[in-house]
Amino acid sequence: MVREIIDPIPATRVAGARPHIDRIVNVRGNVVPLADIRARFGMPAAADSPDTRFLVLEVAVGGDPVVVALVADKVFAVTEVDPADCEAVPPVGTTWRPEYIRAIVKAGDEFIIVPELEQILN
Structure with a gap:
């Protein structure tokens, strides 16, 4: 949060x-x-x-x-994400390691990567 x-x-x-x-x-x-x-x-x-x-x-x-x-580096916006809008991380196509991504959310024409901060910080 x-x-x-x-x-x-x-x-x-x-x-x-x-x-x-x-x-x-x-x-x-x-x-x-x-x-x-x-x-x-x-x-x-x-x-x-x-x-x-x-x-x-x-x-x-x-x-x-x-x-x-x-x-x-820059903050564009902060938004609440409805868990129902979260999608699983696809097995290919991301440059981040999958364990660092909690979910991907489609917001309009863009995608938001929701990071798995516990994994990133440990």
């Missing part, structure tokens, strides 16, 4: 942390891990731009709710 979308704020590196969750940020007085899925997927790092945002999310990790921030 998306709690909020914020402009980038200063982050502190954490020695010995996993490469894709190696920083923390202070979000409204709470220490929140900052995840960069570019690093998780082996993509090159991207410099912050005027469009860069942090998505502050509540996700289940190991069955427990955890607040985490994700670096986003």
Whole structure:
């Protein structure tokens, strides 16, 4: 669940942390891990731009709710997804590993990939 979308704020590196969750940020007085899925997927790092945002999310990790921030190159929209509109991931045609995709949703003429954040963050 998306709690909020914020402009980038200063982050502190954490020695010995996993490469894709190696920083923390202070979000409204709470220490929140900052995840960069570019690093998780082996993509090159991207410099912050005027469009860069942090998505502050509540996700289940190991069955427990955890607040985490994700670096986003750009946020176009946030929408609720009806589970009835979710389709299974096709066995071919995606560049993401299937275990990283929870579902695919058709929204008008476009498709939305719903990520499986617990798998991505672990």
